[in-house]
Amino acid sequence: MSERDITPDEQIHITNFLAKKYITKKDNIYKFNSKYRAGTLGLVQKGTAYLNVIGENIRDLFIDEGDLGNAKEGDLIIAQRLLGKRGTPSAKIAEIVGRAQSYSVAYIISKDGRKALVDLKTDYPTGVELTQEEINAYDFDDVLKINNQENSIMEKLGNLKDPLVDEKIVLAQFNKHDEFDEEVLKIATSFEAVDASKYPKRVDLRKLAFCTIDPVTAKDYDDAIYWDDKNTTLFVAIADVSEYVTPFGTIDNEAIYRSFSIYLPHRSIPMLPRQLSETLCSLQPHVDRLAYVFEMKLDLVSLEVTESKVYEAIIHSQRRFNYEEIDEFFEGKLKAKNSSEREVFAWIKKLRPITDALKIKRLKIGYDFRSNELEMEIDKNSNIVSTTFAEETPSHALIEDCMLLANKQAAAQYSRGIFRIHEPPSQTKLQLLYQELAGIGMSIDIKNSIKETITDIQNQAKEMDLEAEVDTLIIRSQMQAKYAPLNSGHFGLGFEAYTHFTSPIRRYSDLIVHRLLKAINNNDTEEGSYVLRNIEALSMTISEKEREASTIEVEFQQRKFARWANENLNKEFKARITTTEPEYKAEIHDEIMGARLFITSAENAVLFQDVNVCIDKVDIAKAKIFAHVVKGSDVQG
Template sequence: MKSLLIRLTHGLSEQDISKDELPYVNDFLAKKYITEKKGIYKFNSKYRAGTLGLIQNSTAYLNVIGENVKDLFIDDGDFAKAKEGDLVIAQRLLGKRGAPSAKIIEVVGRAQTYSVAYIISRDGAKSLVDLKTGYPTGVEIALKELNSYSDGDVFKVNNQDYTIMEKLGNMKDPLVDEKIVLAQFNKHDEFEPEVLEVATSFKEVDASKYPKRADLRKLPFCTIDPVTAKDFDDAIYWDDNNTTLYVAIADVSEYVTPFGPIDNEAIYRSFSIYLPHRSIPMLPRQLSETLCSLQAHVDRLAYVFEMKLDLESLEVVKSKVYEAIIHSDRRFNYEEIDAYFNKELKAKNANEVKIFDYITKLRVVTDKLKEKRLKIGYDFRSMELEMHIDENSNIVSTTYAEETPSHALIEDCMLLANKAAASQFARGIFRIHEPPNQVKIQKLYQELAGIGMFIDIKETIKETITDIQKQAREMDLESEVDTLIIRSQMQARYAPINSGHFGLGFEAYTHFTSPIRRYSDLIVHRLLKAINSNDTAEGSYVLRNIESLSMTISEKEREASTIEVEFMARKFARWAEQNINKEFKARISSTDPEVKAELHDEIKGAKLNITSSENATLFEDVTICIDKVDIAKAKIFARVVQKDID
């Protein structure tokens, strides 16, 4: 329903209405919520769709969906029986003084279609309560059925009709954590038979079948990825004689056609999800890990950006993007390339000699590119947490992954290709990052001043932040301060019209380099192919619902991120439950509005809710004692028992 309402906000083409959506469209049309003109259905200007926000003192705000506008004020008496979190249609109250306001006309569903609930015993009676709120779910269960369940039994709930969809397991079992985080957003690993049938129908690449593609199989491409990677989106080659970088990207669009079974599932998923022990792919593994993946020693279809650089200005002076066939000579992991840079790894054969030769020369170029980029954009040092779990789904260890020279080399190659792609169109899918909100920036300055930093407000935010980062390095708080800076920024998102990328300092940016795991990149590939072939009809076809698609993909990105973060939080809670009353090293990570800390011990990264701490100072090192753990909500409660003094 939410997707339908977003598309109706921007204009929904008649041919894009599914059978399931048609009754709603006809109903809205009859009630005059929407209008129809030349086969395009769109909300009447009087009406808005949204989710009902926090209700306080018989008033609330409607969080409008589908467009970036201010929330609408909902006064007492204008709720129409809607509850917090409901998905509603509202009528704007025009001409009314004060903040823009509206009244709710109809409740059309719940903002969160699915939720997770579990059985608890309270006052001698069993109840099914929402995992996040602890409140009863509203699901009607016969007393006999309710009593047949055990305490801690976990269920997936459909919030539209308040019914139980399936039993996920029991809260005592660590293996239920994965099912919980996926069920919240109705994510699943399995693909429908129709999707798998198409995915398995493709044959191995036969170069003779693609005479129009550029044959780049003689170029010594290589891939550089994490050691655990199975899907290889990108391969690179640097032609030093012609100062030309080739970035070859898996040509997913050759296999995944618009509105086919695989495409429909890919739109729904929009992103691959990466958990510590496995991934939930956007595309069937027959494509993501095999036919589309740029594996070594096999022919693969690729979409290639060829970019000639001026080594003085470090600008791309000439670029072109085209369909090609490549044959990657070597699959490297980051550790191998770093070992080579540290003179700890030597070439094993003639092909590796060629690759290491151009990788060495390319590193000089990418180091300079990064240096130039950071004069405008930001260099954030927030470290990515890596968690390792055993076969029983319990934590074995956690570490922080740090950027190494091999990571930096690949990053700047991909940034260059993404920038080049964004320069090709005026309307499409851009990756935008707006300048920060001044209120958040001022709060950041106040927090940092509280730990003894001198905040020297300079002519630009960039100069001020750079000075703050310099002080953070001197205080050995680089990653902590960078995390605060990132929190003060606007969230990057996808949009059909470019407005620049503040964090990177780029005038235009998009995502082109990961179509195996991001749907946005697949759309960009389709659009560029239409532009290059002067196919205006195909270009219009690709862009038909681009506004709603951009918003939907942005939302799906947040869902994927939430799943990944919440899964780790659940693992940390399991670990903490086994360590109640034990003491550990931690660092205060927040003091306002609540005191929180982050574990900095043998196990790193767990977020702690501090219940007792006098005069806690931001980034202060402390010893904490774990007091209590809420497994259902994945929250750890601890108290400070000692302030650590160097």
Template sequence: MSEQDLCEEEQKLCKEWLAKNYLTFKNDTYKFNSKYRAGVLGLVQKGTAYLHVIGDNVKDLYIDELGRATEGDLIIAQRLLGKRGGASAKIAEIVGREESYGVGYIVERYGHKSLVDLKTDHPVGAELTQGEINSYKLGDVFKIDYQEHKIMEKLGHISDPKVDEKIVLAQYNKHDEFDEEVLKIARSFAPVDAKRYPNRKDLRDLPFCTIDPVTAKDFDDSIYWDDKNSTLYVAIADVSEYVKPFGALDNEAMYRGFSIYLPHRSIPMLPRELSETLCSLQPHVDRLAYVFEIKLDKKTLEVIESDVYEAVMHSDRRFNYEEIDDFFDGKLKAKTDEEKRIFDALTKLRVITDRLKEQRLKVGFDFHSVEIEMTLDEDTNLIATKESKETPSHALIEDCMLLANKEAAKRYDRGIFRIHEPPSQSKLQTLYQELSAIGMQIEIKPTIKETIEAIQKQAKEMGIESDVDTLIIRSQMQARYAPLNSGHFGLGFEEYTHFTSPIRRYSDLIVHRLLKAIKKGDTKEGSYVLRNIETLAMMISEKEREASTIESEYKARKYARWAKENLHKEFKARIIATDPEVRAELHDEIIGAKLNITHSENVVLFENVIVRIDKVDIPRARIYAAVVGKAD
């Protein structure tokens, strides 16, 4: 950590740690002494835990004497060198706790009101008198600061479906509104005037188009295929032109990390003045873009050369996925010369992306997991669900973006990489055992890829392709961001990053800043971007997990409220787990709801059954059901 990045309080702390020999100080930079590491204490089991070490390419440390330390504590640990076994350490100092927030609600216990945690049902140790608790209604919901042990705000009442959004956001201290200081910066930018950017490449004559979901408002990416020169242009919103390092706008984007997408609305990483307007590659207006120009060999589809540069572009047309699928199916014709030009290019580009996908799947995986789309009414109650399937238009855009992301990752050795490690042998063994139990013949091939592809082939023949793919995905390591490259197992790529969505992912904004610094030969800016890259990669990975959890927990709450309205009714479902407990998933008029099965006899994995919804726990978003018969 560079001294100039530290505030006064942090400088004081670093000097204390320097005196304790935890740190070294050289060339205005603090680094950890080789004997010491800092990290967050993971799950405590039987008095031991692993320390999740902050830093690049460093292993977690095993700690067998925890003293007063508990899960979530920020620790400085002394490495135990020369000790046999895995890397281990002892706790030198507990320096704080991870930020911790939660949600509590008022219940009645033993004849009096009590404030309990929504997830655990344990009493919340907030500083409240019994008189204060009695002033609230049963079911009132509150955001809790567990570090300070205090109530931060009342969120609403557990019976109101609109409180679900507040609950899932409060658990991670997320907020929707932007401070006025941030909004003031976002509103301060002038509309794009190409004359003000003489050093940018002018691509306004190229017929770019965007292809997105019908509900999208933030258009990150636009494409154009020049078939004559076998060149793909991937134009990405140039967020880094507006969101500069330091300052309120960048701090807020970093804090949020990702846009969050709920079924009825989005909670953007950037103010809507940027995410849905000035940065968004809207049709028929000039926009600033950061563009990859990628020339391909038409025979091999190898990249002959690529360049990335700042440009001014002008999207000629905004399409949704359904429109492009209709065009590919012959159901949509060009209405203008402009559209005809775009459709001609897309027809030729589809041949290229289909071949790119075919090549990619020779080294990477093809998983058929099911995404569920929810439709909510104006009170945010669930009224319908449908499976979201990949179509030719999705596939075309995906392979264009993958190509740009790969090219971006090739341009540096240290930065932000998207890595995905191979699964552990223990997880694979569990997977093989689960599949053997339903009668699948598991043959271990020379590589994991060959083994999994043989399993997928068998699953397809059995008609349980997406179910088995879901289990395979569950056995994988989680993809994450890292400062050093170690490849992407799932995609089969040697190097990969995220470049194409800076409106909704902070990782991509960092990649843009780094590529611009490299392009300009600006070593000062480049070194600034990389200065705290280890901590940043770790933080972004954590923010991604939070956003994903918020999105899935919100859906679980909508399912639970729907189930409450359908108590004692019977539905078709599929068994999705038998160990350690039986679980099922609804496959009826509503699909995707997870069910905790309380009564079942002789059910097997992936069996279709009839279930009766017996009980719903709204605070914890759990649905309990009994298997009452077999389905066809």
């Protein structure tokens, strides 16, 4: 880090780190001493963890049992490298410099006949000092947001008995909020509608029959596509957010803080103000929109991109389709209503066999994982109406391979920037996976490559009708994909280099990639270096924010399931055992799908057995459902 980027508040820590020899200073640049690294602690499993190291081209460090101290997942750590130790690069914790949980949620319970304030997830005291009189001002089950740095109450969120408080709980733990500051909204509403005459340098693509294909509930349309069959050229047009959101401006600062849009069953918490995300930037149909476009010429024999270029353009989408409509078209159930739809359907029909072939080619090296994505519908009172597992259809596959192609091309444009990396799994994790699968009767044959071994496992899973379940186990055995300033490949996709280019409305990483590509195209080295300043810390930050957004989305669903289960105590449901070590867990596959259960009595059930369970009790505060396997239930191995 450059000395000029350090604030007075940060200088205190810099001086401290210099004194402890964690860092060194040379030519007004601060760097870590070779013996030390900083990073965030990854998932803690059986007393061990990996440190997600901040920096360029530096592998994550393994922290063994006994070297963790009292560090928790997500904490910011200074670690001392254990040099000379054979095997996986490892380290021990030198200092915890920041806790992952700056905010938490607490509630009022009865303890020893008196009211007490305890953490919602642990039931431990919060550290907030309150008089009994202050506590008595609250009702039992009142839910409060806590500032852990100051050990103070920030606000009352509601009461645990009210299902509407669930959303506030999951957002409060990471200090997320929907509202934007007045200054941010003022800037967002100040932009004028797109006037093509004001952008003479942009490539005018308004005559091309672009369309968008998104979920039926989508409001923010990041991407539009067009296939020029005559010239075998794919156009992927992406919302040009960087035209409106400038580096280090007011909107940009808020976008960095959020880094991702969050999608709950009933609404979204956007990264950008809705005036941009759902209107001006969104590639809506029948209006002119600014876009950043990858134009890629394909060789239909090799399926390689032979030429590609990226440029600023203006497009005019002809139609907004949802996935179901395109699937109906592929099935011959949807006909064009007008000439523009006829034109779109004509090129989509020709594009599909090409994207199908691209997928077949991709999966020869990369992986095809079937992990069930849960879709939940809730009513106005925030209770579950229904749940289903989403299935990938031809329309999803078509869009996915178009986006993968653009993302891959973007990553090929630079050597330092934002990459989406996914490291191969460790041999230790693979051995644990193989042991687990052998336990359900699979014959594990170690092939010449991980790819061949995993493919053989997936083929066996298909025969056993356990594709999604086994794929979930395989995914768990892998390293977590993340953002990094230098490329180290993407194991899951099988790509040598990959990034995120196609969703700048909802992911901050993509906005950085757009800015960098524009600087490169304009030979603007000053702007390029400006974009890349502190790129290591930014990569780590957006990786953390991604995990936060995912946690919020999953935890919200679990809270809804807990409330549903509480209304169905002592009732029996069909379920499948999903975990046997270190404890039994199951997932309901019945009128409601996807609710996770802690099994109190399993009757010797084995992994992936289908069983009948009876719901015993529910902990609404912790969103945990407890059940037992019913004796004599009809299990199918």
